[in-house]
Amino acid sequence: MVRTPSYDKNGLKKGAWSREEDDKLRAYVQIYGHSNWRQLPKFAGLARCGKSCRLRWLNYLRPNLKHGNYTTEEEETIIKLHQEFGNRWSLIAEKLPGRTDNEVKNYWHSHLKKSLKSNEMTPSELKSKPNESFEYEKSENLGANSGDIFPHILESSLARDNYLATTNAEEDGVPPLVSHKEFSGDFWSEPFLVEDSLDTFKDEIWSGKGMALLLPNFDGAYLF
DNA sequence: AACTTGAGCAACCGCCGAGCC
C-alpha cells in the first residue's frame, strides 16, 4: 500500500514515511507551524522535500482528520458536490470536515465513480437493499439497477479501520502529541523563532556552540 | 500451496496561480 523508500539524486528520501519521520514532522509543525514548507524539512531534520512534508501533514498527520468509514451523508455530499463542481477535490473536501482532498479523490475513484457509472441509485437507496447481490462488476452493460454497490463499500471501510487500528500512533500505545500551548513555558527559553532567526539558530547548533534543540519524540527526544 | 488479478490508498509528479522582488 505504500511505496518502497528510496533516495533521489539529491539525497532526499522518497516513498513511505517511517514512524520516526512522522513524529519529527508532527512535532516540528506543532511547535513552529509551517510558514515555509521548503525550509521545513531542513530544520525538522527530515531528508524529504517540502512538498512531501506538506502532503504528509495535510493528508495524514494533521489533527482532527477522519479516516475510513464514510457515512451515507458524506457519500451523498461527495456525489452532489462532484456533480456541482466536477473534479475540484479541494473544494469538495472543504465541505467534509476531517476529510482531505486526496482521500475524497481516492474514495471517488475507488468507490463512487464506478458505482454511479453503473447505478444511478443514491447511497441511501442502495443501503436500503443490503441483501441484494453485488453484481455490477460482472454486468457492466446492465446499466441502472444492476446491483447493490454500497455493501461493498462499507465492507471496505471496515477493512480500512482494521488497518488504521494497527497503524494509528495513538492506538499504538503512543501518547498523543503535546499541544503547542503545552510547550510554552519551561520547554523553550525562546519559545518561538521567526524564520529569519532560524538560520542563525541552526548555524549555532551545527557549529556546536549553541544549545541543543530538543524535539519531542515518543521514544525520547530528538537532538540536533 | 502457488500463482494471478484487481481493489484500495499513500505518495509522487507536473502544472498553475499568487506573491514578491
Added chain:
DNA sequence: CGGCTCGGCGGTTGCTCAAGT
C-alpha cells in the same frame, strides 16, 4: 513587466494485500 519562488491542486503511479483460480 518579467522572472523567480512557493504553495496548492488534480492526475497518476507504485505498492500491498485479499480474493479468486
